[in-house]
Each structure stands twice: as structure tokens, then as C-alpha cells.
Amino acid sequence: MSESLLRVENLHTRFDSDQGTVDAVNGVSFTVDRAEIVGILGESGSGKSATAQSICRLEAPGKIVDGSITFAGRELTTASEATLCRLRGNSISMVFQDPTETLNPVFSVGEQIAESVRIHESSGKQRLLDFLGVSPFRDRSAWENARERAIELMEQVGIPNPDASVSSFPHELSGGLRQRAVLATALASEPALLIADEPTTALDTTTQADILRRLRSLRDEQNTSILLISHDIGVIAQTCDRVVVLYDGQVMEAGPVERILTAPKHPYTRALLSCSVRNSDADERGHSAMARPQDHTGSHEGCPLADHCQHVTDACRSGPIQTTEAASDHRLACVEAPVSEAQSVSEQQERPAADGGQQHDTA
Amino acid sequence: MNGQELCKRLLTMAIVLLGVSLLTYGLIFITPGDPARTILTQQMGGQIPSQEAVEQFRAENGLDDPFLVQYAHWMGDVLQGDLGHSYYNDRSVSEMIIQRLPNTIVLAVASIFVALVIAIPAGIASARNPGSQADYAAQIGSLIGVSMPNFWLGYLLIIVCSLRLNLFPVAGAAGLEHLILPSLTLGSGMAAVIARLVRTAMLDVLDDAYIQAARAKGLRERIIIYKHALRNALVPVVTIIGLQLSYVLNGAVVIEVVFQRPGLGTLLVDAIFARDYPVVQGVTLLIGVIFVLMNFAVDLTYSRLDPRIDLGGDPT
Numbered sequence: 001m002s003e004s005l006l007r008v009e010n011l012h013t014r015f016d017s018d019q020g021t022v023d024a025v026n027g028v029s030f031t032v033d034r035a036e037i038v039g040i041l042g043e044s045g046s047g048k049s050a051t052a053q054s055i056c057r058l059e060a061p062g063k064i065v066d067g068s069i070t071f072a073g074r075e076l077t078t079a080s081e082a083t084l085c086r087l088r089g090n091s092i093s094m095v096f097q098d099p100t101e102t103l104n105p106v107f108s109v110g111e112q113i114a115e116s117v118r119i120h121e122s123s124g125k126q127r128l129l130d131f132l133g134v135s136p137f138r139d140r141s142a143w144e145n146a147r148e149r150a151i152e153l154m155e156q157v158g159i160p161n162p163d164a165s166v167s168s169f170p171h172e173l174s175g176g177l178r179q180r181a182v183l184a185t186a187l188a189s190e191p192a193l194l195i196a197d198e199p200t201t202a203l204d205t206t207t208q209a210d211i212l213r214r215l216r217s218l219r220d221e222q223n224t225s226i227l228l229i230s231h232d233i234g235v236i237a238q239t240c241d242r243v244v245v246l247y248d249g250q251v252m253e254a255g256p257v258e259r260i261l262t263a264p265k266h267p268y269t270r271a272l273l274s275c276s277v278r279n280s281d282a283d284e285r286g287h288s289a290m291a292r293p294q295d296h297t298g299s300h301e302g303c304p305l306a307d308h309c310q311h312v313t314d315a316c317r318s319g320p321i322q323t324t325e326a327a328s329d330h331r332l333a334c335v336e337a338p339v340s341e342a343q344s345v346s347e348q349q350e351r352p353a354a355d356g357g358q359q360h361d362t363a
Numbered sequence: 364m365n366g367q368e369l370c371k372r373l374l375t376m377a378i379v380l381l382g383v384s385l386l387t388y389g390l391i392f393i394t395p396g397d398p399a400r401t402i403l404t405q406q407m408g409g410q411i412p413s414q415e416a417v418e419q420f421r422a423e424n425g426l427d428d429p430f431l432v433q434y435a436h437w438m439g440d441v442l443q444g445d446l447g448h449s450y451y452n453d454r455s456v457s458e459m460i461i462q463r464l465p466n467t468i469v470l471a472v473a474s475i476f477v478a479l480v481i482a483i484p485a486g487i488a489s490a491r492n493p494g495s496q497a498d499y500a501a502q503i504g505s506l507i508g509v510s511m512p513n514f515w516l517g518y519l520l521i522i523v524c525s526l527r528l529n530l531f532p533v534a535g536a537a538g539l540e541h542l543i544l545p546s547l548t549l550g551s552g553m554a555a556v557i558a559r560l561v562r563t564a565m566l567d568v569l570d571d572a573y574i575q576a577a578r579a580k581g582l583r584e585r586i587i588i589y590k591h592a593l594r595n596a597l598v599p600v601v602t603i604i605g606l607q608l609s610y611v612l613n614g615a616v617v618i619e620v621v622f623q624r625p626g627l628g629t630l631l632v633d634a635i636f637a638r639d640y641p642v643v644q645g646v647t648l649l650i651g652v653i654f655v656l657m658n659f660a661v662d663l664t665y666s667r668l669d670p671r672i673d674l675g676g677d678p679t
Contacts, residue, residue, distance in 0.1 A: 096575070096576055098572065106594050107594075119580055171670070
């Protein structure tokens with residue numbers, strides 16, 4: 001495991017607000033190996049994005065209060081701002097959810113991609129007047145080369161006619177093209193790790209499929225490691241090698257995608273699966289009682305799902321849930337799950353006879 | 364902006380200027396005081412002029428005609444590029460304006476420069492750490508700047524910097540040293556308003572996702588602030604700078620008097636006291652023209668700053 005590119009251990013990220021403290025990330029651990037695509041699956045509020053931001057150290061206004069993040073052998077939680085800047089420009093890139101908001105509306109996409117190229121080249125030495133484009137201080141030839149490179153990158157991410165679109169402004173492009181431009185910006189630094197936070201959520205399905213295909217080929221051709229964050233099981237299933245299931249800032253279950261998504265052991269993963277579109281007949285949706293908004297203000301004694309889980313026992317509430325290994329590469333945070341799989345299957349078959357399941361959470 | 368849109372703009376501007384001139388002409392017409400008497404009294408060294416002399420003066424200068432006739436007469440001349448002559452000496456108004464205008468323009472530009480140099484860094488410092496000591500200091504400073512009447516600030520600066528410390532000359536318009544105190548006086552008031560606006564606009568922009576995205580690219584914070592954030596925050600700031608230009612011109616009237624700078628302001632004030640109507644008219648019209656043109660320039664700047672702003676007219 002020591003060769004993992006990214007290693008997150010017992011990460012705690014906390015947000016202080018007027019309403020109280022929210023532990024958005026509450027003891028998350030996982031690794032991403034080189035040339036591996038790891039998915040983080042969870043609903044909104046599960047701490048997926050906070051985890052991603054913490055890795056880039058862009059968690060502000062939140063704070064990392066405990067744990068460690070090691071990237072290529074370097075500890076990020078204590079790294080200086082200058083080191084982080086260099087890492088972001090050279091090794092870790094991020095793609096955000098909404099391409100309409102992540103591109104600066106007043107600069108052309110070509111300029112924004114070229115800027116990433118220049119950041120990567122400058123390796124930490126960025127002069128304000130050069131980047132502002134004040135004419136005698138602007139390194140003309142460097143920017144022209146960067147623009148050439150931007151056109152190449154735009155071609156690489158599938159923007160048709162990049163010579164023309166390079167001077168387009170974000171509002172002149174469609175959502176799909178914008179996200180491709182964002183991807184090009186992220187790839188400009190030839191990152192070792194690409195963090196994609198819901199990269200396809202705002203896009204239509206054909207564009208989504210194409211972007212996901214590009215992410216996979218990026219891994220296949222350039223050995224880029226990818227951390228793909230999504231609430232969509234389909235996206236994770238299509239793209240990832242391993243998946244980490246988050247709920248309420250904690251890892252519920254983690255392991256290879258084919259194992260987790262075909263034979264989930266954790267009741268929450270099962271509930272998520274049963275909610276997915278493919279299984280959405282009315283009886284099965286009873287499980288969505290568990291897929292409810294998380295209550296962050298409660299204490300974290302015991303399992304965060306204790307109040308919603310049909311398998312709940314006293315052990316679930318009595319203290320921190322230990323993470324167990326169902327297999328060497330399959331982790332699980334549930335007291336009951338390892339024993340209750342067979343039980344649960346039989347229960348599922350009985351359930352249509354029961355009272356619709358919705359009352360489980362109030363019972 | 365296409366040709367049709369441009370024509371529409373120019374037409375609107377002409378109508379606005381017509382309104383401005385009609386209004387000032389009308390206001391002067393109803394102000395108490397008879398220019399014929401005032402001027403003749405002065406020319407005769409304080410003696411009351413005879414009725415015949417007054418009537419002759421009125422007839423010579425067309426002051427007997429009805430308001431609209433006087434106005435139309437004046438407007439006709441203006442359209443031919445003739446702003447008339449001063450009642451006191453035979454100098455043409457345009458000549459007087461051309462002589463004074465450079466001083467006022469220099470003062471206005473210097474004031475705006477001072478305002479921006481103070482306001483943009485102060486506003487940015489505030490916005491980066493809202494609630495910090497620097498923020499409070501900037502906010503209090505800006506409150507003081509907004510509330511302090513600029514003629515009073517001007518006198519304070521004269522007393523402290525010129526009379527006590529002997530750093531700058533009290534009055535005049537000869538060189539750069541004469542420009543510093545007046546432009547500081549005018550600029551600081553403007554800076555107060557602009558700094559608050561920069562703060563608000565920056566706070567707004569700094570929350571936007573593309574700022575976080577710029578950080579994720581590995582861009583240094585200073586470049587993020589001065590390139591990505593400031594450019595987006597500038598649209599409302601440019602608007603207010605355009606509006607502040609009227610403040611500069613109004614302020615110049617007072618400040619030029621305080622610092623005894625021969626400019627449009629002093630010209631206007633002297634002319635008003637002397638009831639030298641052609642001069643008052645000419646200067647007011649010029650200020651109106653400058654104002655309208657500046658607003659037009661501001662509109663043009665918008666679409667340069669933010670490509671999403673299309674000045675309309677062309678839907679494609």
C-alpha cells in the first residue's frame with residue numbers, strides 16, 4: 001500500500017457555522033493508487049465534496065481538524081501555501097460540477113486553458129503583470145505557445161473546431177463544451193491525480209457518457225489517477241475500479257466496484273442500490289427510507305444510520321462502529337452487516353407483505 | 364454596437380443636452396437680479412445707472428426679448444459654434460472656456476487617479492478579510508471620507524500641509540505641487556464611495572465558483588484577486604466612476620475656489636455672481652456635454668469588461 005499515490009487517513013474536516021459545528025468529513029480513510037479510478041459515492045451532504053476540497057486543501061471556510069492526506073509521499077495537511085500552489089499547478093487538478101460557474105465569464109476559454117499551461121510551466125514563479133497581460137511585461141511568445149497548447153488540449157477533450165472556439169467566451173459555448181473546456185484546463189498541467197467532483201451532473205446523458213469515456217482513456221493512456229465523486233451509481237459503475245461509499249462524512253463500505261455494486265454487504269449500500277433507476281419499482285423504494293438527508297447536528301455516538309436502519313441493534317448505538325474487512329480489499333463499517341446478508345435477502349422477499357416499509361424510520 | 368444603435372444613442376444625447384440647456388437658461392431667467400443693472404453698476408464704479416442706460420444695455424444685448432426668443436437666438440448661435448461673448452469684456456465664451464478647461468481636466472483626472480489608487484487596494488483588503496481590523500479601518504475611513512464636506516477638507520489640508528508644514532503652495536495652478544492638495548481633497552471623497560463599492564463587489568465575486576476553480580489551478584492568490592476577481596468586480600465600479608465624474612465637476616467648482624485654481628469652476632462661480640449669463644450658459648452646457656459623453660464612454664466600457672454585456676441592437 002505504500003506505493004499509493006494518494007492516501008487519506010482518518011480525515012476530519014469541520015465547518016463552524018452560526019448554527020453549530022458540522023463535521024462534514026468524519027474520519028474518512030481511503031487510498032488511490034497510480035492509474036486507478038476511485039469513486040466516492042454518496043448523497044448530497046454526505047461529505048463527498050468536502051473530502052475532495054480537503055485533498056486540494058481548498059476546504060476553507062472548513063478546517064481539517066484531524067487526520068492526514070499523503071500525496072506522493074508528501075503530507076498535505078501541514079504543507080505550506082506555496083507548496084500547495086505548486087502541487088495544484090503540477091500534480092493535482094480538479095474539475096468541478098457546474099462548468100457554467102467554474103469558468104470565469106470575462107475571459108475566453110482559450111485564455112483560461114492557456115493560463116493553466118503557463119501556471120504549469122512557471123512552476124511556482126507567477127508574475128502578476130505577466131498574467132494580467134500588461135503589454136511590456138507579458139511574455140508574448142510564451143503565451144502564444146500556451147495558446148497553441150490550449151488548442152491541442154481542446155482537441156484532445158473533443159471540442160470541435162478548436163481554432164475557432166479558442167477565443168470564445170464561456171457564455172458562447174454549450175454546457176457540454178464548457179465542461180470539456182474545464183477538463184482541458186485541468187489536463188493542462190498533466191496531473192498525476194485528477195479529482196472530478198460530479199463532473200457530469202449538469203450534462204445530458206450523451207455528453208456524460210463521452211466525458212466518462214475520456215476519463216477512462218486518460219487513465220489508460222496517460223496513467224492518470226482519478227478520484228471521481230458522484231451521487232450516481234451508474235456513473236461510478238461505468239467508470240471506477242474501486243468505490244468508497246460515504247454517509248454522513250463516514251465511510252460505510254469500500255471495495256472494488258464489481259463486488260460492492262453486485263454484492264453489497266452494508267445495508268446503506270443496498271438501500272442506495274435499490275433506489276437506483278434500474279430497480280425502481282414501488283416496493284423496492286421502501287429502502288429509500290434510509291437514503292434520507294443526514295442530520296449533521298446530532299452526536300456521532302454509534303452508527304449514523306442507527307435511526308433509519310431496519311437491522312438496527314443495541315450494538316449499533318453503543319459506540320463507534322469498527323471498520324472490518326470483509327475481504328482484504330473490502331472494508332465495511334457495520335456491526336450487523338457481515339452476518340445479516342442472507343437474512344436481509346430473505347427480508348427483502350418478505351417485505352412486499354409488510355406495511356410498505358416507509359414506517360421503518362419512525363418505528 | 365451597430366450603426367443604428369449608435370444613431371439612437373446620439374439622438375438621446377442630443378435631447379438630453381437640449382433639456383439641460385433649456386433648464387439652465389430658464390433657471391437663470393427666473394433668478395432675481397437684473398443683469399443690466401448689476402453690470403452697469405459695476406462698470407460705473409458703484410453708481411446707480413440711469414434708466415436710459417439700463418434700457419439701452421438691455422436692447423443691445425437682447426434682454427428685452429421674450430424667454431423663448433432669447434433662448435432660440437442663443438441656441439442658434441451655439442449650433443453654429445458660437446457661445447457668445449461675455450457681458451463684461453468682449454472676449455468670446457469659448458475662448459474663456461478653452462483657457463480654463465485644461466486646469467479642470469487635469470484636476471479631474473488627478474482626482475480620479477488618487478481615488479482609484481486609494482479605493483481599489485482598500486476595498487480589496489476589506490473584502491479579503493471581512494470583519495478584520497483592516498476592514499474596520501477601511502470602513503471607518505470611508506465613512507469619514509463620505510461625510511466630510513470637501514471644501515472643509517480642503518481648508519484643513521491647506522492649514523496643515525501648506526501653512527504649518529509648508530509642504531505645498533496654498534493656491535494657484537502652476538505646477539504639479541499645486542495639483543496635489545486639490546486632487547487629494549477631491550479624490551479622497553470619491554475614494555470613500557468607490558472603496559465601499561469595490562468591497563461589496565469583491566465580496567460577491569470572491570464567493571463565485573470560478574475563484575475556487577482558479578485556486579485549484581494553482582494560481583497565486585494575488586493573481587486570482589487582481590486578475591480573476593477584480594475584472595469581474597469592475598463593472599459596478601466603472602459605473603460609479605462615471606457617475607462620480609459629476610461629483611468631480613461639481614466638486615471642482617468648490618475646490619477651485621478654495622485653492623484659487625483658475626478653472627471651469629472658478630469661471631462659473633465668478634460668472635454667476637457677476638450675472639454674466641453667456642458665460643454661465645456656456646460652462647453649464649459644456650459640463651452637460653462632458654457628463655453625457657462620459658456616460659456613453661462608461662456604457663462602451665461595459666462590453667469591453669464583460670463580454671456577456673451586449674449593448675443591444677443586434678440580436679445575433
